[in-house]
Amino acid sequence: MTATKGLEGIVATTSSISSIIDGVLTYRGIDIDDLAENATFEEVAYLLWYGKLPNAAELEQLIKDFNTYAPIPKAVIEQLKLYPKDANSMAALRTAVSCLALYDEEANDMTPESNLRKAIKLQAQIPTIIAAFARIREGKEPVAPKQSQSIAENFLYMLIGTEPDKVAVQALDTALVLHADHELNASTFAARVTVATLSDIYSGVVSAIGALKGPLHGGANEAVMAMLEDIGTVDNVDSYVHDKMAKKQLIMGFGHRVYKNGDPRAKHLQKMSQELGKITGNMNWYDMSIKIEDIVTGEKGLKPNVDFYSASVYTSLEIPRDLFTPIFAISRASGWTAHILEQFDNNRLIRPRAEYTGPVNQKYVSIENR
Ligand SMILES: CC(=O)SCCNC(=O)CCNC(=O)[C@H](O)C(C)(C)COP(=O)(O)OP(=O)(O)OC[C@H]1O[C@@H](n2cnc3c(N)ncnc32)[C@H](O)[C@@H]1OP(=O)(O)O
Numbered sequence: 001m002t003a004t005k006g007l008e009g010i011v012a013t014t015s016s017i018s019s020i021i022d023g024v025l026t027y028r029g030i031d032i033d034d035l036a037e038n039a040t041f042e043e044v045a046y047l048l049w050y051g052k053l054p055n056a057a058e059l060e061q062l063i064k065d066f067n068t069y070a071p072i073p074k075a076v077i078e079q080l081k082l083y084p085k086d087a088n089s090m091a092a093l094r095t096a097v098s099c100l101a102l103y104d105e106e107a108n109d110m111t112p113e114s115n116l117r118k119a120i121k122l123q124a125q126i127p128t129i130i131a132a133f134a135r136i137r138e139g140k141e142p143v144a145p146k147q148s149q150s151i152a153e154n155f156l157y158m159l160i161g162t163e164p165d166k167v168a169v170q171a172l173d174t175a176l177v178l179h180a181d182h183e184l185n186a187s188t189f190a191a192r193v194t195v196a197t198l199s200d201i202y203s204g205v206v207s208a209i210g211a212l213k214g215p216l217h218g219g220a221n222e223a224v225m226a227m228l229e230d231i232g233t234v235d236n237v238d239s240y241v242h243d244k245m246a247k248k249q250l251i252m253g254f255g256h257r258v259y260k261n262g263d264p265r266a267k268h269l270q271k272m273s274q275e276l277g278k279i280t281g282n283m284n285w286y287d288m289s290i291k292i293e294d295i296v297t298g299e300k301g302l303k304p305n306v307d308f309y310s311a312s313v314y315t316s317l318e319i320p321r322d323l324f325t326p327i328f329a330i331s332r333a334s335g336w337t338a339h340i341l342e343q344f345d346n347n348r349l350i351r352p353r354a355e356y357t358g359p360v361n362q363k364y365v366s367i368e369n370r
């Protein structure tokens with residue numbers, strides 16, 4: 001038995017949800033470029049769950065369901081108020097989603113209809129949790145979700161407490177489309193491993209949130225912003241990046257396990273970053289990002305991934321840095337739950353082997369002789 005470090009190149013399941021073939025990403029066979037330009041996040045969530053784009057009535061029903069389920073139990077809000085004000089936002093989300101399960105009477109119902117309903121509920125409630133947490137920690141009352149046509153709009157409304165700007169809603173909606181699913185990424189794999197024991201959908205999503213939090217995965221978008229803030233201005237990029245590369249430190253937002261010739265989502269976020277910079281009149285984050293890319297791609301051949309330009313996009317939308325990864329979770333909840341439903345549909349326990357590298361032929365030594 002020989003281990004493959006990081007399971008690189010191992011095909012661990014079949015899936016019909018999203019594919020990465022020759023560097024092209026599709027959701028249910030539709031190119032991400034097509035979806036980024038034309039689809040709403042609600043259509044994409046439907047596509048991931050049901051395997052086809054919704055017709056007008058189906059879309060209307062899904063939006064209605066999102067609005068019905070968006071409010072979170074009062075008990076969960078009361079618990080959010082007990083969290084430390086400086087709690088890590090992904091830890092808070094992970095805990096609150098776990099808490100949601102306690103107040104859902106059908107949390108452990110394993111029928112397909114119940115699991116699909118819970119997927120829709122989770123998708124509706126995760127944005128409400130994040131917005132409520134963000135307000136509570138600032139000493140403000142949470143804003144209840146409103147009847148809305150879009151998760152992007154409702155989230156920004158709950159976060160800022162007033163009607164959000166249309167450009168911001170459109171930009172966030174496109175970002176949600178771009179982040180919705182990505183084959184067997186680490187957090188989706190974690191979700192599938194968890195539910196393959198026939199544990200419940202909430203446990204699967206909690207596992208996924210824990211995996212997304214790390215800076216080698218979803219947490220990279222916050223790390224990118226921390227780097228941009230550290231650098232400060234375009235003039236400092238050159239020395240900062242060369243210093244990092246000389247020390248063989250990671251440049252966050254670059255590289256990818258699967259894409260070696262570039263992440264197809266990055267160009268959309270780059271364009272959005274540039275456009276939002278023009279609208280806000282602050283091109284600093286975009287200009288720094290472009291210069292970093294020039295150096296890192298030019299000298300190391302590493303290309304930006306989905307997390308790189310999303311940092312400057314969210315900053316232009318005036319979203320606090322530590323909500324970037326939770327926003328990733330809002331979007332990826334659709335993909336996680338689609339994969340969980342697919343796993344339940346054709347389940348087998350996921351239990352690989354380890355190549356043992358420890359000592360052999362050891363004997364128990366009694367405590368007084370150690
Ligand atoms: C949504 C997402 O999860 S997208 C990924 C978000 N994560 C990041 O942006 C964090 C920065 N990037 C990384 O850490 C990595 O590129 C990962 C985790 C994304 C992929 O990791 P792996 O597949 O194990 O990396 P890979 O084997 O391709 O690395 C090859 C070489 O490039 C280097 N490398 C890879 N990414 C980077 C980077 N961002 N900065 C500097 N060097 C890098 C590796 O250190 C390795 O160097 P070596 O051969 O001298 O040891």
Ligand SMILES: O=C([O-])CC(=O)C(=O)O
Pocket residue numbers: 179181182184185186217256257258305306
């Ligand atoms: O697929 C991966 O390994 C990481 C990634 O880009 C994602 O989850 O969107």
